Amino acid sequence: GESVGLHLPTLSVQEGDNSIINCAYSNSASDYFIWYKQESGKGPQFIIDIRSNMDKRQGQRVTVLLNKTVKHLSLQIAATQPGDSAVYFCAENWGANSKLTFGKGITLSVRP
Amino acid sequence: SAVISQKPSRDICQRGTSLTIQCQVDSQVTMMFWYRQQPGQSLTLIATANQGSEATYESGFVIDKFPISRPNLTFSTLTVSNMSPEDSSIYLCSAGTTGTGELFFGEGSRLTVL
Numbered sequence: 001g002e003s004v005g006l007h008l009p010t011l012s013v014q015e016g017d018n019s020i021i022n023c024a025y026s027n028s029a030s031d032y033f034i035w036y037k038q039e040s041g042k043g044p045q046f047i048i049d050i051r052s053n054m055d056k057r058q059g060q061r062v063t064v065l066l067n068k069t070v071k072h073l074s075l076q077i078a079a080t081q082p083g084d085s086a087v088y089f090c091a092e093n094w095g096a097n098s099k100l101t102f103g104k105g106i107t108l109s110v111r112p
Numbered sequence: 113s114a115v116i117s118q119k120p121s122r123d124i125c126q127r128g129t130s131l132t133i134q135c136q137v138d139s140q141v142t143m144m145f146w147y148r149q150q151p152g153q154s155l156t157l158i159a160t161a162n163q164g165s166e167a168t169y170e171s172g173f174v175i176d177k178f179p180i181s182r183p184n185l186t187f188s189t190l191t192v193s194n195m196s197p198e199d200s201s202i203y204l205c206s207a208g209t210t211g212t213g214e215l216f217f218g219e220g221s222r223l224t225v226l
Contacts, residue, residue: 034214043217044117044155044203074114089154099145100215102155 010057010111011111018075023090023103026071030092034100038087047075047088077108085110114139119207121186123198125195132191133221135205140185141208146178149220170203172221179189195225 013019023035025048031052050057050064050073057064063076071089089108091100115138117135123129135144137149144161159180160168182188194198208215 014121037215041219043219045217046113046214099143099157099160101157105154 008040009104010107010109012111013080014111015082017080019075019080019108020074021075021088021090021106021108024071024072025071025073025090025103027090027092027094027101028068029094032063032093033066033073035062035063035073036089036091036102037082037084038089038105040086044049044089056078080108080110082107082110082112114141114207114216114218116207118203118218118221120221122222122224124226126226127196129177129195130191130193131195131223133190133203133205133223135165135188135190135207135218136188137207139165141207142185143208143215144182145206146180146188146190147206147217149204151201154179155204159189161190192223195223197225199223200225207212 018035035047036045048057048059048062048064050066055066060067061078065074085104085108089105090103093100098107117136119134123131143170146158147155148158149155157170157172157206158178159170161182162168162179163182163185177193179191190203202220204220205218206215
């Protein structure tokens with residue numbers, strides 16, 4: 001069936017550098033995308049979302065980019081901090097039922 | 113946003129027993145879901161908890177194994193029945209409002225089956 005997947009299982013970055021986490025999705029009908037952050041021992045925490053009628057959305061230190069042509073989603077974190085170390089998941093949704101399909105997840109490790 | 117409380121937060125259970133996990137949301141939401149997250153893996157949707165009616169299960173999950181209740185808009189339970197070690201996992205409750213898309217998650221219930 002259709003699925004959401006990530007390109008890399010782990011990402012290590014230097015503190016202060018920018019991080020880019022990528023995600024590929026395969027369901028062309030998906031119209032809503034969310035990035036979640038999951039710290040060890042906790043539930044997923046909403047970071048930022050984007051709808052399919054947009055190609056970019058910015059939050060505080062984070063930016064999500066959506067390229068519908070190639071079905072690609074990315075999360076950019078500016079000036080990465082140790083507190084950003086976590087597993088990041090992209091998720092997609094279609095229709096109005098809020099049911100999300102999650103990607104595999106990528107671990108972000110920030111080096112001091 | 114919604115604050116979601118789950119209990120128990122963790123438990124160790126014996127093979128063949130059943131455990132019920134409770135989920136309480138601090139505000140009225142239209143949608144509630146139960147996910148499973150096996151160690152080191154992503155989240156897999158078990159079912160949609162429907163208020164006052166039978167839950168809607170995803171492929172690979174059945175009501176006899178994972179009975180779900182949702183008596184009102186803010187509360188749901190998931191039971192893991194006749195447990196085996198393969199059921200050791202984190203079970204996550206999530207909730208949201210139709211049309212907004214955004215889902216909030218509880219902290220999860222970590223289940224270990226011996």
